[in-house]
Amino acid sequence: MQDEIVKLLKKENKISDETINEIKNFDVNDFSNVVKELGKEDTEYIKQSEITEGLDTSYIGKELYIYKEVSSTNTVAKFLSRHGVENGTVIISEKQTKAKGRSGKSWESPLGGVWLSIILNPNVDHSRLPLITLSTGVAVAKTLERIGVDNPEIKWPNDIMINGKKVCGILTEAVAKFNTIENVIVGVGIDANLEVNDFPKELQDGTTTLKKELGREGNENLLIKIFLEEFEKIAKIFYEKDYELILKEWRKRSYTIGKIVEVREPFNTYYDAYVVGIGKEGALIVEKIDGSLEKVISGECIIKN
Structure with missing residues (x-):
């Protein structure tokens, strides 16, 4: 993470190689205020x-940091989460050069997309992270639906689909210390x-965009x-622990339940x-060829034709 924050500071001419070399015991944390200031500059x-x-929220997005280009909004969010930002703070970037996905995958996110991360202090156990x-x-x-x-359908665990093609990905990461989620x-x-x-090219067949599906450009x-x-x-x-209501809303939009899949676990x-359904803690419930039921907690499910 330190390398990526340093790249951001250098790209915006907030720090130079000479400066880094001159500072003894260089610590990127000393530049947290500079990173915050960058997120307040015009984009x-x-x-x-x-x-x-007119934003109708009480805390989500009340504190915003918007960047022209970062390696990953999740990386910046993890960094700022350790430096006094509020619960519900949102990090947005017009471009990402090394967007983060599941299983360590990364790619470039060009202009025209919505790339953001939300910092939460949910006070939850690790077992509840899939429900987030x-x-x-x-x-x-x-x-x-509102636009x-x-x-739109949800493919377990983290993709949003339109007409069978991916339009959105989600990555949830915990910032933990001594096994406690901070x-x-x-x-x-x-x-x-x-x-x-x-x-x-390898992603084009399985990908779509809102512009394509709606036949017009939208307001990002x-x-x-x-x-x-x-x-x-x-x-x-x-937060009210009405997890069944969340699962009900998820099941209504499920792209995965009722399909034959190839399960790829770690x-x-x-x-x-x-795929039979989804359990109360967010695990996928599948029936294997031998008739046994299995909980899939992590991994991928590839829909089979």
């Missing part, structure tokens, strides 16, 4: 004033005003505002199964 496309005007990802999926789906997308970072990337050919700032409102609504339900355990 070209994403505008704080347009997001916050599912809750975020519901918030994204409801956001898309006119018909039937913060949770919720990263969201929505392919908004992009063309499908903006993506690497409005999209962010609506999402923050929907996220706070579902977060309230989560340590190269692969098998085919039928």
Whole structure:
């Protein structure tokens, strides 16, 4: 993380190689205020004033840091989470050069998308982290419904689909100390005003964008505002521990339940199964070929044709 923060500071001419060499015991944490100041500078496309005007939330997005370009909003969010930012602080970037995904995957996120991370202090056990990802999926789906997308679906555990193609990914990361969760970072990337050919060729067949599905460009700032409102609504339900309501909303929009999938669990355990449903803690329930039921807590599910 230190290397990526240093790159941000150097790119914005806030620090030089000579400065780093001259400072004994260089600690990037000494520059947390500079990183915050960068997030308050003017940007070209994403505008704080347009997001916050009329924003109907009590804490989500009340503190915003918006950047022209970062390696990953999750990385910046993890850094700032250790330096006195409020619960519900949102990190946004117009571009990402090394966006983070599940299983360590990374890619570039160009102009035209919505790339953001939310810093939460949820005071939860590790076992509840999957439900935060599912809750975020519901918030994204409801956001898309509000802007006119018909039937957005949620593919377990972290993708939003339109007409069978991915339009959004979610990455939830815990910031822990001595096995205690201090913060949770919720990263969201929505392919908004992009063309499908903006993506690497190997991803184009399985990817779509809001511009393509709606037949028009949308307002990225409005999209962010609506999402923050929907996220706070579902977060309230989560904090009230009405997990069954979250799961009900998720099941209504599930792209995965009822399908044959290839389950890819950690340590190269692969098998085919039928998706029966989802458990109360967010694990996928599948029926294996031998008829036994299995809980899938982490990994991927590849839909089989």
